[in-house]
Amino acid sequence: MHPGIEPLLHQLGVADRLAGVTGARHPGIWIEWGGPRRFEAFGGDAGGPWHGSQFWRADFDALLLTRAGETGVEVHQPCAAAGVLMSEGIVEGIETAAGPISARMVVDASGAARWLGRALDVSSPPRSPRLIARYGYGEGSCPAYDDAPSLVGDASGWTWTARVRPRLYQWTRVSFGGPPPSDWVPPHLLGLTPRGRSRGADVTWRMAAKAAGPGWFMVGDAAASLDPTSSHGVLKAVMTGMAAGHLIAAVLRGKAPPEDAGDAYHQWLAGWFSTDAAHLVRFYSELANFADNCVFQDFRGPGGVTPPRPGP
Ligand SMILES: Cc1cc2nc3c(=O)[nH]c(=O)nc-3n(C[C@H](O)[C@H](O)[C@H](O)COP(=O)(O)OP(=O)(O)OC[C@H]3O[C@@H](n4cnc5c(N)ncnc54)[C@H](O)[C@@H]3O)c2cc1C
Structure with a gap:
């Protein structure tokens, strides 16, 4: 999540509970995209640098649903x-x-x-064009991605890698010619233990x-x-x-x-x-x-x- 979502979550009344759904925070993103690798910070203010967040989806969904119930929604x-x-x-x-x-x-x-x-x-x-994302998780240690996520573009697509919780990394791959095979894992994460099978999503x-x-x-x-x-x-x-x-x-x-x-x-x-x-x-x-x-x-x-x- 880009830090820009925080004022909205504040308005929705869940800002003080976000720590419970956040697995990692990062001040920006490493980007390698048609040129040398660069770090793009989210910015900052007098209070210090802004941080993006890795929300655990099921927990974040549950938090929003709980909040809806608190405001009178019948679920x-x-x-x-x-x-x-x-x-x-x-x-x-x-x-x-x-x-x-x-x-x-x-x-x-x-x-x-x-x-x-x-x-x-x-x-x-x-x-x-039809774009299919394949994404998965790996457990272990990969210090190169601990400070911030990375987005790397190449001739045939792009790969996103992020630490989403301590010792847990998530990757997403979009290949322009069609998705990689279901057992594909980014080469830089081969040392990790896959957590579950990778999945596909149409992101056209x-x-x-x-x-x-x-x-x-x-x-x-x-x-x-x-x-x-x-x-x-x-x-x-x-x-x-x-x-x-x-x-x-x-x-x-x-x-x-x-x-x-x-x-x-x-x-x-x-x-x-x-x-x-x-x-x-x-x-x-x-x-x-x-x-x-x-x-x-x-x-x-x-x-x-x-x-x-x-x-x-
Ligand atoms: C691999 C991948 C990585 C992504 N990474 C990011 C990211 O880093 N940051 C970001 O901001 N976005 C990211 N996105 C996009 C983000 O996930 C979506 O934009 C966001 O989840 C859309 O929210 P939504 O509530 O519209 O839909 P969803 O989150 O898809 O929720 C739809 C819900 O509706 C339910 N539903 C479906 N049909 C019915 C039905 N008939 N009756 C009742 N319920 C139904 C589903 O079960 C689901 O719970 C990513 C997407 C993918 C695929």
Whole structure:
């Protein structure tokens, strides 16, 4: 996690509990990308250098869910959303294995599953070549990665390596020509004991053709996603959730017309996606092979967009 996520987690009321989900902290990242290895610090202020964090995903998810419960959210778990309840073109709830749940507003935060987008037939076309990440964990000692994570680009892809807990390292590999074999381990981590099997994830860039509509919003990866080199998928998931929450509150209080709220949300997200995608295209173009072999769509779009701020 980039340190930029901390003010958001403070707003959500979990900042004082982050130590319990943090396995390691680091002041920046080592980057070797079309040039000599360099250290990119996160920055700092009068209080000292800022630090990024390695959150343990299951613990972080549990912390956010606990916090949601504390604020009055009624949690149904497990409870997969299986279908959409609609009336005259307006989403009015969801169907689940435990029965129907009606709702004045449905928010899809299902990540790459994009269940609502699929159910409503909202397209989310690829905006990059197909990119599959393979990732895994290794236990042992690898001091070269103890001070900070490393991102190394080469002719055929990139590898991320980070210490995520004492004596536990995580790696992610994206190869442009397709994922490495399932038993592949980065050569520099061969001395470690693999923890579990490595896994794959589709990290192709996508943006929903419509991120909100009558009675529904999509947030996080369900709405838009880039590959992990963008390094703020979780920050975006949290920010889109907060923005959608503000807009939904405004709609339900009659302070914002539903159509306008949905349109403003989509425009904000699309602008953000275009700006980040353009930045990533420039970053990738520093790796000559990627630029030569891949065709990107046009990502020029509105830059410098700010989140919508509905009234209280
Ligand atoms: C290898 C890899 C490394 C990454 N590294 C980073 C990183 O360092 N920093 C960073 O910020 N981001 C990183 N990301 C991206 C980050 O993981 C995502 O952007 C982020 O998790 C998106 O959050 P989300 O809540 O939208 O979706 P998810 O975290 O995918 O959560 C979706 C949830 O919805 C549930 N769900 C799915 N379908 C249904 C259904 N029908 N009903 C009910 N629930 C359902 C799923 O079980 C899941 O719990 C990485 C991604 C990958 C693949």
